[in-house]
Amino acid sequence: METRLFVLQRASALLLAPLVIVHLGMILYAVRGGLTAGEILSRTQGSIGWGAFYGLFVLAASLHAPIGVRNVLREWTAWRGRSLDTAMLILALALAATGLRAVWAVIA
Amino acid sequence: MSDMRAENGHLRVSIWRGKSEGCFVDYQVPARANQTVLDVVTWVQRHREPSLAYRFACRVGVCGSCAMTVNGRPRWTCRTHVGKVARDGRLRIEPLRNLPRIKDLACDMAPFFDKWQRAGGRFKGTATRKAPMPRLDPSSPQRRAADAAIECINCAVCYSACDTVAWNPDYLGPAALNRAWSLVNDVRHGEQDAIVAAAAGAGGCHACHSHGSCVEYCPVELEPTASIAGLKRRTLRGLLTGGDT
Numbered sequence: 001m002e003t004r005l006f007v008l009q010r011a012s013a014l015l016l017a018p019l020v021i022v023h024l025g026m027i028l029y030a031v032r033g034g035l036t037a038g039e040i041l042s043r044t045q046g047s048i049g050w051g052a053f054y055g056l057f058v059l060a061a062s063l064h065a066p067i068g069v070r071n072v073l074r075e076w077t078a079w080r081g082r083s084l085d086t087a088m089l090i091l092a093l094a095l096a097a098t099g100l101r102a103v104w105a106v107i108a
Numbered sequence: 109m110s111d112m113r114a115e116n117g118h119l120r121v122s123i124w125r126g127k128s129e130g131c132f133v134d135y136q137v138p139a140r141a142n143q144t145v146l147d148v149v150t151w152v153q154r155h156r157e158p159s160l161a162y163r164f165a166c167r168v169g170v171c172g173s174c175a176m177t178v179n180g181r182p183r184w185t186c187r188t189h190v191g192k193v194a195r196d197g198r199l200r201i202e203p204l205r206n207l208p209r210i211k212d213l214a215c216d217m218a219p220f221f222d223k224w225q226r227a228g229g230r231f232k233g234t235a236t237r238k239a240p241m242p243r244l245d246p247s248s249p250q251r252r253a254a255d256a257a258i259e260c261i262n263c264a265v266c267y268s269a270c271d272t273v274a275w276n277p278d279y280l281g282p283a284a285l286n287r288a289w290s291l292v293n294d295v296r297h298g299e300q301d302a303i304v305a306a307a308a309g310a311g312g313c314h315a316c317h318s319h320g321s322c323v324e325y326c327p328v329e330l331e332p333t334a335s336i337a338g339l340k341r342r343t344l345r346g347l348l349t350g351g352d353t
Contacts, residue, residue: 003343006314071315075275080310 005067012064019057044106051107058099066092119194121148123160124202127209132200133157139197145185146174148199149213162213169327172261175268176213177202182268184261184327204268220264220283227284227312228303233296242296254293257286257335259328266322266332278311282322282332285313289335292342304339304346313339 030040044050066088074080119139122132135152146164153160164174169187176185178193179200190199207215235242244251266282267273273281280288288307291297307313313336322332 002310002312002314003308003347006340007344007347074278075272080278 005070008063009067012060012067015056015060016064019053019060022053023057041106045108047107051103054103054106055100058096058103062092062096062099065095119148119190119197119199121152121199121201123149123152123157123213125157125160125212127211130212132202139190143190145176145178145183145188145190145193145199145201148190149176149185149201160213161211170261172263175204175263175265175327177204177268182265182325184263184265187327204264206268206270206273207264215264217264220267220281221262223280223284224262224287226306227280227288228299228306229284229287229291231291231294231296232298234298235296244295250293250295253338254290257290257293257330257332260286260290260330261328263327265325265327269321269325271319271321272315272317276311276315279315280306280311282316282336285316285339286322286330286332286335289338292339304342307339308343308346313343316340 069091070084070088073084117139118136121135121137123135124130125133135156137148137151140147146167149160149162150164153162162174162176164186165171167174167186169184172184174185175182177183178185178188179195179198181193182204183193185201193199201213203209203213203215207217207220210216246252246255260283262283264283266286270279270282272279285307288303292300292303297303316333316336318333318337320333323330323334326332
């Protein structure tokens with residue numbers, strides 16, 4: 001399982017690197033242009049492209065973060081084993097659910 | 109040389125006395141032109157502190173038994189010249205980090221060697237006593253990879269230098285994984301799959317942060333980080349080809 005998690009974390013990092021750069025660029029663009037929330041929503045609602053972009057972002061982050069947190073907890077605390085793995089699975093599902101809900105809110 | 113003779117030709121040496129509970133005791137040791145840290149410890153034991161516990165055997169950098177922490181860095185003391193490590197004529201000598209302390213400068217090496225075994229570090233040949241001597245091509249990539257990792261003297265300097273070992277008690281450590289990489293590349297070894305499985309498990313090669321402290325401090329200039337990277341590639345290959353990793 002460790003090798004799978006290692007691969008998943010690296011692969012999700014590969015995805016996240018360009019996604020984060022585009023995301024940050026988008027924030028700067030939106031703020032500098034003085035776009036209102038309504039104007040932003042008018043651009044994202046119904047957009048399959050933005051839905052796919054942020055959907056992928058959320059899924060990659062949902063994989064990447066819990067694996068990293070698991071590693072940190074295993075090194076810095078005595079918590080390990082099945083209970084930790086279960087907690088991290090719940091964290092992954094929670095990140096995915098709340099993230100996808102947010103994506104849905106700006107797309108639908 | 110000038111900095112080690114700070115006080116009338118004497119070094120000021122602080123040596124850890126005790127087990128995990130204890131304190132540093134200061135000694136004045138005559139400075140010599142050619143003097144290793146092990147010479148200093150031996151002088152203290154013979155002239156000032158007969159009960160001082162420390163470990164050594166060969167005194168020439170082969171046996172790997174005399175490693176200690178000197179001025180905060182893990183070193184093989186028999187090949188560490190005082191002139192290179194003394195600061196203002198001072199030496200602070202304590203046991204290796206990341207290992208249980210027995211007494212004074214002697215550590216319990218059992219966890220270090222237990223992990224060596226857990227990593228599959230014991231050679232298990234496939235040939236019988238009557239089989240002909242295997243012919244190995246020393247220039248083959250596989251043999252060169254094995255040879256690059258094979259000169260480990262098991263001094264535990266890398267194990268002591270590694271922060272991941274300090275953080276993660278399950279981590280096998282650089283020496284054990286370096287040994288594993290050497291055996292994975294040894295065509296005479298019969299249990300490569302077991303090594304790859306151990307390396308892929310909890311505390312295996314994927315726990316390494318690639319800090320490189322093992323490479324920095326290895327007294328025989330091996331590169332355990334490169335060996336661990338090799339194991340990572342090998343476990344990934346196992347995953348992609350359907351191995352149990």
